[in-house]
Amino acid sequence: MNVLVFIALLLLAVWLLRRVMQHNKQQPEHKDPRPLAERIDAILPQTQCGQCGHAGCQPYAAALAKGEDSINRCPPGGEEGIRKLAALLHTDYLPFAADAPPSKPKAVALIDESTCIGCTLCIQACPVDAILGSAKQMHTVLAAECTGCELCLVPCPVDCISMRPATSSPSDWRWGYPVIVIKAIKSEARP
Amino acid sequence: MRRFLSLPGGFTLPLPSRKHDSPPASVLPLPPRLVLGLQQCLPCVQPGQQVLKYQRLADADSEYGVALHAPTSGRIIAIQPQAQALPGAPLADTLILEADGRDEALPLQAGDPSRLTPLSLALQLQDMGVAGNHGPLLALDWAMQQCALPLLIINAVEDEPYLAATATLLEEQAEAFVAAIAMLEQVLRPARIVLAVSQTDSSEALQAAVSQHGWQVSTINTPYPAGDETTLIRQLASPAEAAHSLCLPADAVVAAGAAILHGQPCISRLVTLVDKLDRPGSVQALLGTPLSHLLNFAGAKANYAITHGGGLRGYALPADQADAMGLHWHSQCLQARTPDTAGQQQDCIRCGDCLRICPSKLQPQELYWHCQQDNVETANAWGLQDCTLCGLCDAVCPSQLPLLDSFRHTALQYQSTQQQQQQADHARQRHRFRQFRLERDKQEKAQRLAARAAEQAAKREQTATAAPQENKPTPAAADKQAAIAAAMARAAQRNSQHLEKQSTSSADDRQADARAAAMAASRQAAIDAAMARAAARKAAQDAAKAASAGSQQVDTTAASDDKQALIQSAMQRAAMQKAAQANAAPANMDADKKALIEAAMQRAAAQKTAQANAAPTSMDADKKALIEAAMQRAAAQKAAQADKAHAPGKPEKPENT
Numbered sequence A: 001m002n003v004l005v006f007i008a009l010l011l012l013a014v015w016l017l018r019r020v021m022q023h024n025k026q027q028p029e030h031k032d033p034r035p036l037a038e039r040i041d042a043i044l045p046q047t048q049c050g051q052c053g054h055a056g057c058q059p060y061a062a063a064l065a066k067g068e069d070s071i072n073r074c075p076p077g078g079e080e081g082i083r084k085l086a087a088l089l090h091t092d093y094l095p096f097a098a099d100a101p102p103s104k105p106k107a108v109a110l111i112d113e114s115t116c117i118g119c120t121l122c123i124q125a126c127p128v129d130a131i132l133g134s135a136k137q138m139h140t141v142l143a144a145e146c147t148g149c150e151l152c153l154v155p156c157p158v159d160c161i162s163m164r165p166a167t168s169s170p171s172d173w174r175w176g177y178p179v180i181v182i183k184a185i186k187s188e189a190r191p
Numbered sequence B: 001m002r003r004f005l006s007l008p009g010g011f012t013l014p015l016p017s018r019k020h021d022s023p024p025a026s027v028l029p030l031p032p033r034l035v036l037g038l039q040q041c042l043p044c045v046q047p048g049q050q051v052l053k054y055q056r057l058a059d060a061d062s063e064y065g066v067a068l069h070a071p072t073s074g075r076i077i078a079i080q081p082q083a084q085a086l087p088g089a090p091l092a093d094t095l096i097l098e099a100d101g102r103d104e105a106l107p108l109q110a111g112d113p114s115r116l117t118p119l120s121l122a123l124q125l126q127d128m129g130v131a132g133n134h135g136p137l138l139a140l141d142w143a144m145q146q147c148a149l150p151l152l153i154i155n156a157v158e159d160e161p162y163l164a165a166t167a168t169l170l171e172e173q174a175e176a177f178v179a180a181i182a183m184l185e186q187v188l189r190p191a192r193i194v195l196a197v198s199q200t201d202s203s204e205a206l207q208a209a210v211s212q213h214g215w216q217v218s219t220i221n222t223p224y225p226a227g228d229e230t231t232l233i234r235q236l237a238s239p240a241e242a243a244h245s246l247c248l249p250a251d252a253v254v255a256a257g258a259a260i261l262h263g264q265p266c267i268s269r270l271v272t273l274v275d276k277l278d279r280p281g282s283v284q285a286l287l288g289t290p291l292s293h294l295l296n297f298a299g300a301k302a303n304y305a306i307t308h309g310g311g312l313r314g315y316a317l318p319a320d321q322a323d324a325m326g327l328h329w330h331s332q333c334l335q336a337r338t339p340d341t342a343g344q345q346q347d348c349i350r351c352g353d354c355l356r357i358c359p360s361k362l363q364p365q366e367l368y369w370h371c372q373q374d375n376v377e378t379a380n381a382w383g384l385q386d387c388t389l390c391g392l393c394d395a396v397c398p399s400q401l402p403l404l405d406s407f408r409h410t411a412l413q414y415q416s417t418q419q420q421q422q423q424a425d426h427a428r429q430r431h432r433f434r435q436f437r438l439e440r441d442k443q444e445k446a447q448r449l450a451a452r453a454a455e456q457a458a459k460r461e462q463t464a465t466a467a468p469q470e471n472k473p474t475p476a477a478a479d480k481q482a483a484i485a486a487a488m489a490r491a492a493q494r495n496s497q498h499l500e501k502q503s504t505s506s507a508d509d510r511q512a513d514a515r516a517a518a519m520a521a522s523r524q525a526a527i528d529a530a531m532a533r534a535a536a537r538k539a540a541q542d543a544a545k546a547a548s549a550g551s552q553q554v555d556t557t558a559a560s561d562d563k564q565a566l567i568q569s570a571m572q573r574a575a576m577q578k579a580a581q582a583n584a585a586p587a588n589m590d591a592d593k594k595a596l597i598e599a600a601m602q603r604a605a606a607q608k609t610a611q612a613n614a615a616p617t618s619m620d621a622d623k624k625a626l627i628e629a630a631m632q633r634a635a636a637q638k639a640a641q642a643d644k645a646h647a648p649g650k651p652e653k654p655e656n657t
């Protein structure tokens, strides 16, 4: 009888403990109903530049979701992007792949309008339809829509497209990163 | 989200005592050149142009901007990006005006406030360059709503150490101040006007003038940050009034009075110059005056650091750029510090002073920890968004940690991340639309081809049936023909559906594909119907022709039946072949887009090579080398991937969800 009571108490204690543990356990993130590839795509930078070796951000996201590629191949995403991907996929942070192109500050394409011959090749290359123009007419880049993917540079037969640093607008202000001054502390003479 | 206990103690900051015998404002000598930042305004003058004082230099670029006027006569030297006297010293377009010293002014036209509505007042203030805390003094969308104003607060409180410009202004220009408030009262018709002053600011002259008008003077003696708009409204407005009250800073109200009553655009302001200076005090300075000119006027030592703003919320500016940074409307105060006052930081000693003083009941030491780690998510969970950036924690911290700076930095970092996310979402939308558009174009082309093939087949059939004269089509034959046409259309549809399915599997874009499928289906239905209609019409025509010809009804013999069946089957075959041909190209593209892209890349590279050979310049050669390298890289990567995929016993990575 005593044993039975003891076992019952033990079970109760275990059950209570589990309840408490469950209650305390922080939910890491609420369940997102979207498929994994979509969720990965949501944190990729959407430059659509193909530097990851895929035809865009979405195919890279699909490959990541299938575990067919590593998370350190997207230069526009930067280290921050790798960190986010690692957190989402519950894997470890990886440094940039050695063969990945270096990451660059955001730039915007600019068409030299006097050289442009209106061949429309860049329009066909632009993944976000950021180039405006038509056959035999001068073309121009919508700077607000350009993601800086550089895909329009290669097809241009007269090399009239160049990348310019994205202009900073007042909304890009940053407080300078707080710098902590390091002071040398006099070391006490040891005996 | 964590909840905080309401901490006892509140906040009582021992503010450094302030002299209130504010000396009369001196007028600054004309600087040789003025540096005018163009924020939220577009220049309407050209470099090299001669301008007169009060002439308009820039127009507001949106409803949140204000216009800019020439503070003195001179010549525009340049419009170029330069560092601004703003937190972080961002680059922005700047107009540089070389003063000619003559100070020739345009004539001013006094206005008549009795004919103004709130909206026209707001527009006129925007044109005159009178700015409040957020854009124009009277927000245009507020003025457009035309709602009644229960309470107008004129904010003359200065609660940060070192700020004294408003006090000086009220003392020196009391009449102008009273006239400006009277003008606002006349136009805005508020039910109640409250003048909020700090304890020592309420001079008797002002009291008398104010009581004459029936306004209320409220002395604010609550501790810092009492001078904030939100705090003032919470303190002075009843709950019913709070949502619609307006709180205007006193210096801007004086400028508004000058703008409306005398027609004088806002071109100068009172600035307090404090700290390590020979002649500290308030000066009336033109907007755009270089900071170095101001500080030299006040007798700054050679080596100083600049803090812009009051003692708690001020921010440091790079002193070596003081020549290039011009005064703007929000420069109330400039401090020249000796450079070594910064620094001396230690680790957090967990004294808890900061959390006792925080008016938002946050835990600055925790926040600081997460901000230092760049852990924005956790910092937000600890209430970073509730931090009013009042700077009290920073002031009391015995370890002199840069609490305020890191909060500002992280808050802005968060904002910019949000912005980037928005841009990325926008780019994704555009990219997907482009994919959808390409897909749609391809399908339309395939359908066009199928329709044309079907048409040709029908035409051939017509000629075939017309050739043997004795074989007059009967209604039965016509029916058959229509049925065949319908079957062909169905086959074409099946084909296109198949194509679509393939493309769906390749492009993972469900939404766009669903849309595309819906559009394609509707278009297909329309084409089917049109084709069926055409077939029926043709059959009817044929029947009518047969009837009008008056030829006898020929029995459909077994032989002709056979012949017709043969022709039809041949035609069907031909049509199928054609459709298959038409579909083959896009299907291949879908199946092996990558191969095509690669081929295109190779073609492009070959083209480039040809070009380089034709006119070999070093740049082309460089580019070619780069492209080749990239292609090699891609190829190597692909090979490695293929190897990996084919490697036996490769563990399946589980899909993490």
Ligand code: SF4
Residues within 6 Å of the ligand: A044, A045, A046, A047, A048, A049, A050, A051, A052, A053, A054, A055, A056, A057, A058, A060, A073, A074, A075, A076, A077
């Ligand atoms: S490298 Fe990054 S931004 Fe470029 S396509 Fe790949 S995932 Fe998108």
Ligand code: SF4
Residues within 6 Å of the ligand: A108, A109, A125, A126, A127, A128, A129, A130, A131, A141, A145, A146, A147, A148, A149, A150, A151, A152, A153
């Ligand atoms: S304009 Fe050029 S760089 Fe900009 S998004 Fe289009 S292809 Fe990329």
Ligand code: SF4
Residues within 6 Å of the ligand: B354, B357, B358, B359, B360, B361, B362, B363, B364, B367, B386, B387, B388, B389, B390, B391, B392, B393, B394, B403, B404, B407
């Ligand atoms: S700056 Fe933020 S954390 Fe510090 S006292 Fe003010 S509200 Fe609190």
Ligand code: SF4
Residues within 6 Å of the ligand: B347, B348, B349, B350, B351, B352, B353, B354, B355, B364, B365, B368, B393, B396, B397, B398, B399, B400, B401
């Ligand atoms: S006041 Fe400074 S030292 Fe004290 S707990 Fe806060 S951050 Fe730490």
